[in-house]
Amino acid sequence: MDSSLPLSGREILVTREEKAAKGIADVIKQYGGIPHIVPLISFRPYEDEKESTYLEKLKSYDWIFFTSKNGVHFFFQKLKEHNLSIVGSPTKFAAVGEKTCRAMKSHGIQVDFVPKLYSGFDFAKEFVHSFPQAGRVLLSKGNLAKDTISSYFTERSMPIDEWITYETFFPDAIEKRLSSLLQEKKLSAVTFTSPSTVRGFMKIVNDNGLHEAMNGLAVVCIGPVTREAACRYGLTVQVVPERYTVEDMIDDLANYFISLKENREE
Known part of the structure; x- marks a missing residue:
């Protein structure tokens, strides 16, 4: 040593x-x-009661947000289960953190926005400043994640859906x-x-x-x-x-x- x-x-x-x-x-x-x-x-897939709706609307979203590599992993696991793909779609993608970016790239997804600071509030603030007319947004998240990003968007009358793709357990x-x-x-x-x-x-x-x-x-x-x-x-x-x-x-x-x-x- x-x-x-x-x-x-x-x-x-x-x-x-x-x-x-x-x-x-x-x-x-x-x-x-x-x-x-x-x-x-530890983490496992979560059955969101609105899951079928999000899957049906998937290609209508202008942006999809990921705030963790778990959000990426379980999102694409859901898509695989339903034989869906968004690779090559016009949808843009945003990520919080370097590891989240790497997880997205491993699925063939180009990251279009990454905040300078890796917190939910900073992410929302920087994104809205850069894209005030972002359009429809979908956020993949865990069951215990805070609603910081969605609250920031809602307060500014910007549409956002939160899809709980995984849950945390002990x-x-x-x-x-x-x-x-x-x-x-x-x-x-x-x-x-x-x-x-x-x-x-x-x-x-x-x-x-x-x-x-x-x-x-x-x-x-x-x-x-x-x-x-x-x-x-x-x-x-x-x-x-x-x-x-x-x-x-x-x-x-x-x-x-x-x-x-x-x-x-x-």
Whole structure:
């Protein structure tokens, strides 16, 4: 182990969904840290009561929005189930974040708009400024996603439909593992990438009376929405990157621990 790396020897809890958690774990390892993957959320298809309507109207939308790679994955899964395709259609596409863009491109979709800042509010504000006459919009989202974008559009009398293509659920058999990790008090930090991961974490903490076990644990949130959720549970958040990416989140965590070490040495 290279002791010169900023996260050398530090054990970091990764609460993200299992398939996506590997990316965070790899970055943590690059900084010398020891990742512990305990997926507090998972995803599955959702049967929206208006699904048939959205499918029938699919080619009438001028824009389709995606705010996560899950929104992309489950959207195209739905289309595949119904033998539908939008590749080559005149519809334009907008995405929040680099990973969402990559997911879209893997399905042969050209991204026509990406905001400078990766939050729902910034996305809506930048998009409306750029395309005030956007036409009909469809948003693929999860069941727990906020209505920030749709509210922004509705307030300006701009038509938008929200299609819930997937839902978030809490996996079984992870409570014991997380409880053990917290009780051992070896963790240096916990990373949250969504409000759902915060809720799942705090449910286990509250149900098992593990509040003391969190003493000295740095709390890391990928963006302001997740930080807001953490604060509602009374957590003190030490790290939130300016750019809402996994790489920036872990980089800022590394800098946080470097600052702690330097302050102790003064």
